[in-house]
Amino acid sequence: MKAFSELIVKLGSSTKTNEKLEALSHYFATADDADKVWVIALFSGRRPKRIISSSFLQLWCLEITDLPAWLFEECYHTVGDLAETIALLLPERTGALRNAGLAFIISQLTALEKQDENAKKDFIVRTWLQMNKDDRFVFNKLLTGNFRIGVSQKMIVNALAKTVNLEPNIIAHRISGNWNPFTTSFNELLSDQLSAVDYSKPYPFYLAYALDTEVSDLGREEEWQAEWKWDGIRGQLIKRSNEIFVWSRGEELMTEKFPEYDDLRSLLPEGLVLDGEIIPSIDKKPLPFALLQTRIGRKNITKKNLQDAPIAFFAYDVLEYNGIDYRNQSLCQRRIILEEIVASVNHPVLLISPIVEFSTWQQLAHIRNSSRDMGAEGIMLKRKSSTYQAGRKVGDWWKWKIDPLVIDAVMIYAQKGHGRRSNLYTDYTFAVKDGDKLVTFTKAYSGLTDKEFAEVDAFVKRNSLEKFGPVRTVKPELVFEIAFEGIAASSRHKSGVALRFPRINRWRQDKKPGEINTLDDLKKMLDAYGKT
């Protein structure tokens, strides 16, 4: 347990990615195999069953410490975490646990599952009194069942890659697959003997550069194919060995996050790799990226997620077909095959990313201006004769994006978020200036890092002026840049405008509330972009 709790402490206090990576690889290089299996399991959301409700833990802690319940509450309120509160309140340990690794502790807990309350109490209390503060914290986290090791899959994979002799993407595939930490040994999970064929393996993505010259410099129009530039997650959809795999551009295996694609398993031909965009979509139309974000951070996708943000795959390229690598074929030829595949599958989850027809650059520039109405961020330009290359290469693929509309505004109301952020003020309402008044014009959610959210939350708690139910009026002091994709007149809004896809672009800590935009600025934007 000690090695594991030390790892958790390191991960919790490191501020830099490479320090976390170092801590993890050190752990994987030195820890017991059985314990390593459980670290990987906990990371990938495989928790041991909860054997006791946390109110019992609290009760037993009160018994041991002889503290009144209200004082425990007071401490819990200050610490904010039950596992840690108990770890801090218990008296100094009286003995030391002997050779009790993570896997051993978990197996003991599992063995208690069917036993009565007294047996559980006996074991837990005895264990508590033989642990130091950090071990207790980790032990309590296991007991309360809300243990999350929030490091990215990529980091775990990279750390493991230093100790096991496997390609990172094979490791990613293995640990995100279907396995049981109670019955799988570290060797079974990550042995290089078993790696004969890796069916999941994606191709390196071909990445486009942003167009930095005049579009007419690209030469003759008929040599180019134009598509919409989607705002989703770039991904490869793979079907091999009768299994579906979805890889993100960040080379993260995301199959489990998109159960929608399961339907395609029986429909897609064997030996197929498609390149495209993972986008929430209803009726073949893309929905805002923000909706996708509501699903991405989760380990478990709920029914409601599936309903509110159904995912489609907008395919724009085929890299492998019938098990044959097609990347050296021209885009034209690949496109013909792609269109055939999508048409024959004929399922709402697999859509073709349409070609944007144009005959002159001028005309295309005009079409590009309507990107926002398509839910796109601009135009992709691909040379019709281009092969599918690896990585970011200049010359054949370009992205020609439109800029989001932005406005600087001050936050004046805040409300607590949902789910993981239910204790933080993360939903904000923003205002622009109108003379010496402030006029609210939009709410915006996503766009800040966890650290920024924590800072803004602390500000809200310190600077609340009034409370209306769940809403707090906040001292107008923090300035944010709000980005949005469209603007329209609206009589329902006080400001007279309604924004499309508003989001927080960044926190303007360099700006004072006196320097924000005005209602007039918004009206000017409405005149410029609001008429379609």
Added chain:
Amino acid sequence: MQLIEFTESGLYCRQGDFYIDPWQPVNKAIITHAHSDHAKPGSRHYLCHHFTAPLLKLRLGDISIQSLEWNEEITINNVKVSLHPAGHIIGSSQIRISFNDDIWVVSGDYKVEDDGISGAFEPVRCNTFISESTFGLPLYKWKKQEVIYENIRQWITESHQSGKTPVIIAYSLGKAQRVLQCISTITDNIFAHGAIWNTQQALLTAGWKLPAIKRVIPEMPKEVFKNSVIIAPPSADGTPWMKKFSPYSIGVCSGWMQVRGNVRRKNADAGFALSDHADWDGLLSAVKATGADKVFVTHGFQSAFSRYLNENGILSAEVKTAYGGEEEEQEKPSTTTEQENEINTAGE
């Protein structure tokens, strides 16, 4: 009539016509210790311990000041006054006052563990005790000073081994001197921020023997700091001043580091729960040792501590004061949440 009244200007002894740690300018002020929230400027006469006097002058300038030895009794308008070590920082004292049979003790800030610098806390019998409660919750339980010191020294060694300059964040009066005492056993290559250096000079002038430190000067080249240890006050944390030490590693010394969320919120690489205030058990043992039948509780977790005392047979009430502005007290954090406490790096 209470021997000490709680007035707008501070704790007032009407019989003796003097104040203790007043927050408004008064005629006669008895000062427990030199932290800014307990020693306010503007009073006509100050009375404090010998060790506090130079620190008070450093902060308040040219003031009229009388100083006493610990346990030296004087009489002011028939009220007997004496000072007793509080163990908080250099010179920090509890104030004992008595009139007829009524004995009151004002603790100021205190800690019960002897840190080897501030003088060992002396329990003083009284009828009424006025206690601070900065860390007045049972979750605050300090490790022994030597254990924490060892952790700090180990962290310094590790930082040096990984090519980083350890920067220790410590309050300039109190904590910095303890840190110095801790690290001087393993290094004499110590640099300090100007605020800490100034305090050090005042203490040296007053005759204290302290390990030598070098002042960080803007013109110094980066290389100078290699393999050294830096001591800086919280106000310097995260400012451009720190840049020249990079790559560095930050270790924060404060009682608040007891809770994980606070270490993370400070963006510290390491947190050491080293405090100049009594922990829960320390507060309780101090209260018991006074034998007081009535305890007033000032700045900190006063409502919880006071309620606990009442439930355990010691009559107690909260008192609102203007104290709590000292660095360690001021940093009392807002509540964490379960969510924040996940080992979370979702931003990656």
